Amino acid sequence: MTDCDASVKAVEQVGPGIFRIVLLAPGTARESLPGQFLMIEASPGPFPLLRRPFTVSSADRAGGTLELLFRVTGGGTGALSRLSRGDSVRVLGPLGRGWPVSDGRWLLVGGGMGAAGFPFLASRLGPHDILLGAGNAASLAWTPPGALLATEDGSAGTKGLVTCLLDRIDPFSYERIAVCGPVAMMRAVVAALPPGVRASTLVSLESRMACGWGVCGGCAVPASGGGFLRCCADGPVFEASELDWDRIEEAAP
Ligand SMILES: Cc1cc2nc3c(=O)[nH]c(=O)nc-3n(C[C@H](O)[C@H](O)[C@H](O)COP(=O)(O)OP(=O)(O)OC[C@H]3O[C@@H](n4cnc5c(N)ncnc54)[C@H](O)[C@@H]3O)c2cc1C
Numbered sequence: 646m647t648d649c650d651a652s653v654k655a656v657e658q659v660g661p662g663i664f665r666i667v668l669l670a671p672g673t674a675r676e677s678l679p680g681q682f683l684m685i686e687a688s689p690g691p692f693p694l695l696r697r698p699f700t701v702s703s704a705d706r707a708g709g710t711l712e713l714l715f716r717v718t719g720g721g722t723g724a725l726s727r728l729s730r731g732d733s734v735r736v737l738g739p740l741g742r743g744w745p746v747s748d749g750r751w752l753l754v755g756g757g758m759g760a761a762g763f764p765f766l767a768s769r770l771g772p773h774d775i776l777l778g779a780g781n782a783a784s785l786a787w788t789p790p791g792a793l794l795a796t797e798d799g800s801a802g803t804k805g806l807v808t809c810l811l812d813r814i815d816p817f818s819y820e821r822i823a824v825c826g827p828v829a830m831m832r833a834v835v836a837a838l839p840p841g842v843r844a845s846t847l848v849s850l851e852s853r854m855a856c857g858w859g860v861c862g863g864c865a866v867p868a869s870g871g872g873f874l875r876c877c878a879d880g881p882v883f884e885a886s887e888l889d890w891d892r893i894e895e896a897a898p
């Protein structure tokens with residue numbers, strides 16, 4: 646983990662309120678693994694006070710660049726979207742426990758911006774299938790060839806929620822199932838999987854974060870069997886069975 650000044654190489658709008666930013670940070674790009682995240686000081690001014698967490702969407706080790714995909718939801722993401730080529734941002738990372746990449750076949754299930762980290766994961770996997778869902782076609786953060794799509798308004802793929810695509814795959818044919826999206830979506834996907842498959846299911850969770858590296862306790866997420874786990878240091882990737890989904894849904898930001 647390093648704390649460095651990263652130079653902005655590009656910022657572009659890729660959808661309604663959705664942006665792609667490319668940062669030059671060779672040491673961080675070299676160290677980053679799929680599922681890890683960065684804490685970014687979005688603005689050099691006093692606000693927002695705290696850095697904001699973003700999943701690494703892709704990392705080019707040779708070129709020294711990192712790519713993030715983000716949706717503008719408030720002051721921090723707004724400031725990030727207004728950066729220009731040549732600006733500099735402070736970046737702490739890579740942080741957290743990422744996806745345990747393995748050789749067998751994986752299924753990736755993403756909801757909305759939850760797919761932001763999947764390009765990096767997919768680039769490091771062998772055989773894999775992808776199911777993606779969002780409210781409408783424009784809100785699909787990433788649409789790789791071959792992915793099965795579902796949108797609530799029917800503007801791309803099947804009309805409905807991403808869970809309706811689970812009928813089109815054999816859940817027993819995967820070594821791992823990776824799920825990332827809003828809490829309610831992840832919970833619904835996990836619940837729809839046969840019990841024997843849930844044990845191999847992983848989720849990437851979001852929580853409000855302050856430090857990002859395990860010291861403040863601000864990102865605590867309820868664990869199954871009681872107690873809490875730190876989203877930033879114990880996760881953000883967890884076995885689905887490690888989490889208490891009832892308490893997480895109540896506390897979701
Ligand atoms: C590990 C991790 C990885 C993430 N990766 C991405 C990513 O790749 N792309 C992306 O667009 N976003 C990602 N997020 C969410 C992103 O960090 C928040 O959208 C951002 O911090 C909001 O900051 P803001 O100042 O713009 O908004 P704020 O003014 O802080 O908040 C605006 C709204 O967003 C909600 N919000 C704020 N933080 C979070 C959060 N952590 N999770 C869910 N809702 C939140 C608030 O409740 C509020 O409704 C990630 C979060 C975590 C924890």
Ligand code: FES
Nearest residue numbers: 857861862864877
């Ligand atoms: S954000 Fe500080 S412990 Fe996780």
